[in-house]
Amino acid sequence: MWAVLVILLVVWLILTVVGFVFKGLLWLGVIGIVLIVGTIVWGALRSARARRKRETM
Template identity: 55%
Template sequence: MPAGRAYGQGMNIIIAILVIWAVLAVLGFVVKGLLWLAIIALVLFAATVVWGMIKRRSTT
């Protein structure tokens, strides 16, 4: 598998994870009882962004 294809696949996974975290954050803020879900989702969203940036920088 070419390196470019593997890089694109990895970024697709990171983007999918970011979308999931964003949906969970919105759901947590909409449903008051799930505020803890929003907090966890926001923390995981930020961690995924940082991880993606580090992976992107190391492959280029």
């Protein structure tokens, strides 16, 4: 699961950089930032859920 999260973060980071380098694609940078934050939150929630599941067993 962590490999997927890291791959997604790298892709979102590349999109963000491209969006901010080219002024016409500023919207791409904003979308990239939103996707990075969303991926981090999603990973944290899944990690917490898995940790809670292991503790109850």
